Structures are given as C-alpha cells and as structure tokens.
Amino acid sequence: MLSYCTNVHPAEDLAGIVAQLDAYAVPVREELHADRLGVGLWLAADVAAGLAADPAARRRLTAELRARGLAVHTLNAFPYGGFHAEVVKHAVYRPRWTELARLKYTLDCATVLADLLPGDADTGSISTLPLGWREPWDRAADDRATAALAEVGAALARHDRPIRLAVEPEPGCVLDTVADAVRWLAPRVDPEHVGLCLDTCHLAVSFAEPAEAVAGIYRAGLRVVKVQASAALHVAAPGTAAAREALASFAEPRYLHQVRERAEDGSVLAADDLPDALDRLPGRGPWRVHFHVPLHARPAPPLAATTDVLTTALAAVREHEPDRFPHVEVETYTWSVLPPAHRQDLVTGIADELRWMRARLPGREVCA
Template structure:
C-alpha cells in the first residue's frame, strides 16, 4: 500500500504540547478540507520531544491515541532538522549535529523507537528521513570514518528494534545540494556498503531538480547501486529560465531563515539565493526553495512541477512501486513573498489540503490518505 502524508515541519513546535496543538489547529482542518477519513502526517519531532517519547512507553501510547481520535496516522518521520527549525535564522544550523556526531545517531534511533509504536496496524514498515551525512565542509577521512561507524550502529539498532517490536523502520539519507551527498551519483558512491535492509535514500524531488538530475537516470543509478528509495518527498523548487530578467522577482524570495542553494544548468553554484543574485550566475537557475505544489510562482518564475510529475511516473512505472511513502514537504509557507503567505491558520490548512489534492492526483486511487 502507498501512503501519502504532509510534513509537519511546516509548523513550529518544540515540545509535545505544541505538537498536539498542531493536530487540532492544522491537521484536523486539512483532513476535513479533503473530506478524508484518515490523514497521513509526516511528523517532525524535535530532539527533546523525541527523547521524551522514546523514554516513556506511556507517552507513546498517548500520542498514538491522540492521533487515532483525530483520524490521523503516521508512517514516516522527518528526522532532518534536529531542533529549532523555526528559529529566526536556521541556514547552516539545520545540518548540525551531523552523522559524525553521536547526537545524530541517538536522535534517529529515538525517532525509530517512537515510530514503531505509532505505525498503524496496516503499515508494512515505517521510514525516517535524515540529512545526507553532513554539510560538505569540513569533510575528511576521519569524519567519513566516524559517520560510517554511526551508520553501522544505526543499522544494528534498527535491526534490534524490528526484532523486539515486529515493526520494521528504515532510514533514508536525503541528498541535498551543498551537502556531502548532493545527488544520486554521490549517494551511489558514498553510501555503498551500507546495510540496505535498514538504510537507503530519501528522494526529495526539489533537491533532485536543483541538482539538475533527470528522474529516470537518477532512479537507474540508485537501482544499480542497490540503494532502496525509502521515502519520497513531494516538493517543487523555484526555477528561473532567465535570472537576469527575473532578478526583481527572485529578490522577493530572499529571506533570512532558510538556506536557498542555487544551481545553474551550466554547473555553476551558489550556496544561497542572495549570493547567486550578487554574483549574477549564468542561467537558467533552479533554487532550493520549496514552493507550493498547487500554485505556480508569478511570472517570469516557474516551478519544477513538471520534473516532480515525471519523477512520480518513474517511481510508479515498474511492476511494483519503487517507494511506498510519499510526503508533501513544503516547509516555506511563512517565508514566501508576503502576498503569497497564508493570512491565518485556516488559510494555511486550505493551502496544504490543495497541495495534497495535487499529490493525490498523481498517485493510484488506492493510496492510503
């Protein structure tokens, strides 16, 4: 069965009380907007909340009940941001702690422990997405060795968890521009030898676009490397065919919270959008700025929705889908240009529902919602 969800990292919360409030403010409203009996959430749990839940079976049972009574289900967690994802400035902080640190290992195993108890009865497995090892600098053999040791320990921990609970949970490393693993070619090279029973790739389709990868070739590359696609993030990036002509429109997307890596089809790169504008990189550009799936940016800008649609077709093309967890991840609603931001919580819920309706249209009718 395919599972569709939306990622709750769009909502600020740092503790369990805040997470429960999100359910009532947003998730229930989204479910009602879609007239769905059950709505899937790609839950984001900050590290302190994950640790609290992992240490307390009673709290996990409570969280599962709170989901059930609201018609919500969770088969996937977003384990990329560690905490404080809605701080005034996030930028490079989102990559810390990275996989050279035991903090990252502990957090990810906490998430897996929580997810094993949240999985609905009909789910074959759970998934957790995580960062692609680290930001690219600094990186050396010692850091690579430390990360590999933690990945090996992660696989053993997931194996032990499945044996103890009967609920398998897999972890997907999410290639992202600017990181140690930027694209599927680097994933194939740098993640070779991982235990693919438990570890694989989280394919974020905005990141795939910004890296100027073609979906069919990217999936062939992962298959050839034996790397499973554990999770797909349905996201669209910002695109400018002629950045010079679109410079004024692009400046409206410059903002202080998140990093917006910019890549030209010519292979020229900048680590943030303001840098790309200042350096006048040759175009066309794709910008790591997750834009709503259902609403095209104002001309002359466009989004990478055509690539998203092509990628979903490729993922579903074989006798069996290449992945069964699809998560809409547009976390940038409240940093969009002011005229595009939701006015209130109800407007945000309607926007998320509209995105999910687009995602539904791309997936088979029997998808779990």
C-alpha cells in the same frame, strides 16, 4: 502512504505538537473529507528523547493520533531542533552524522515510530540529513559517519516492525546529489534497512535527469525509501531585470536557498544562498533555487516551479517499485517565509497540495 510533513509547524514540545494537530491536521483531514490523514511527524530531538524513554507517553500519543483520524508512517528526522528559529541557515545540518547526538536522535525516532505505526502499516521510514554540510569533512569524518549508519542499520534490524532510514541528498552537503549519495551509500549500508529519501526539489536543483537519477539508485542495489514531494523555483533567464526582481522577493533570512545555474557547456555553477547567487552567478543559463514552493500554485512568470521533475521522478520510482511504493510526503515547510503574494491560509494550502498530489498518484489515499 501520502502524508504532509509537520515541520511546517513550529512547536517543539509534546503539548504544542498535539495543539498543532488540532489547529491544522484535523481541519485539513476534514476539508479533504478523509477518514484518515497521513502526517509525517517532525519531532525535535528533546521531544523524541522524552517519548523514547516513556512507553506510556508513546501510548498516549498513539491514542491522540488515532482519536483525531491521523496516521503516522514516516518521521522527518532531518532538523534536530530550532527549525523555526529567526535564522536557521546552516544550523539545520547540525549535528552531523559524525556526532553521537545525531545517532541518538535517530535511534530515539525509530523507537517512537515503532509504536506510532498503525496496525495495518507494512513499514515505517525516517528521513535524515546527507551526513552534514560539505565543510569540514575528511576521511575521519567519513569513517565516523559510516560506523554510525551501520549502528542504526543494526538497531533497525532488531525492531519487530520494519523501519528504514532514508538519507536525503541536498545541494551543498557532503552528499550533494543523488549520484553522490548512491556512490557513498552503496558500499557502506545494508539496503534492507538504509536507502534514499528522494526530495524532488533537491533533485531538480541539481539539474540531474530525474528518471536516470532514480534508475541509478536501483542499479546500485539501493531503494527509494521515501519521496519528499516538493518543487523548486526555476527561472529560464535569470539575468533579466524582471527575473532578478522576482527572485529577490524570495531572498529571506531564515532558511538557506541554494542556487544552481546550468551553463551552456552543461556544467553546473553553484551558490550557497540566493543573495550570493544574485551577486555572483553570471545569469546566462537557467537557475534552479532551493525554495520549496507550493505544489498546486505555480509562481507567476518569469518564475516557474519544477513540478515536472516531481512527476517524472515518481513515474520512474513506480517503474522500479510496481508492487510496493515508497512513502510520499508533501514537504512545503516554507509557507511562513513565502513572499506575501504567494501565501495562503495554511489549512487550505496544505489541503490543496494534497489534492494536487493525490491526483498524480492514481489509486492512492491521502494516508495509508
């Protein structure tokens, strides 16, 4: 179940989404010489609502996908809309899981995915945000989010085909790390219907040891439902002039790029965006930056990419899931905001990433 995530494309209406599949997904499939290509669809909330209300539209979209040799096993329901606006930043964390709009969007996505799943699919998955940005958050918010996730779990249990929700920890959010997500989810959700989305860029930024983080998920009785295969920026000596110049080229206005610095005593210092980190963090220990960089194209020194965290995490998941591996979705949504020297033709870049990923998933196809 290896796919690439279509949140790299901007369309937020059904005609535009189909046009993007023709412009990018079909050429990627052809470049890979694959009979079927896995696509992890991102449907903005209005599109998901329209499809959920119209069974005939879902049938037409299913036919459009099949005609193009595309297979959908997973949806990315983290961004609600406006993901390619001029400035996104904190807006991507709204609506939160305390709001009815988030619940409705997720239920709409489940209705859509149930019809889009190929006949040979064992299960579907939907990734979602880790409750919301960390502030403001209180006990009342906790209770509302708990009730909303319980409602989603009950709705998923009623579907004829198994669909699971995958909560995706992210730096700066209520569920900042994998450990935070495990502590919050374990006593609250039915693990048959709700688990984790392991974004390996986010995991790397937290400086958690990947195998131990994965083990903690399974010790708690939860599962990795989906892996978002992604890599963060790493710089060993961020205080040098060369490192600061290289990092500054990645500071851009659309997305939030959280930064973590590991201090000598093992503690982790935090900044909510790269410009803030360059102004405020001491730069005496290594940095990890939440900037999804292409998996196959390593940045030039003094920067590096955390692909080792990705491969270690995948190996750990395989140990715990020897018989049923989670969906794997390559999620480099940042192609349009990469520094010019790091950009690549999008079709070629996506195909190269999928080749890189496929080589590290022996025996797995580019789609299910």
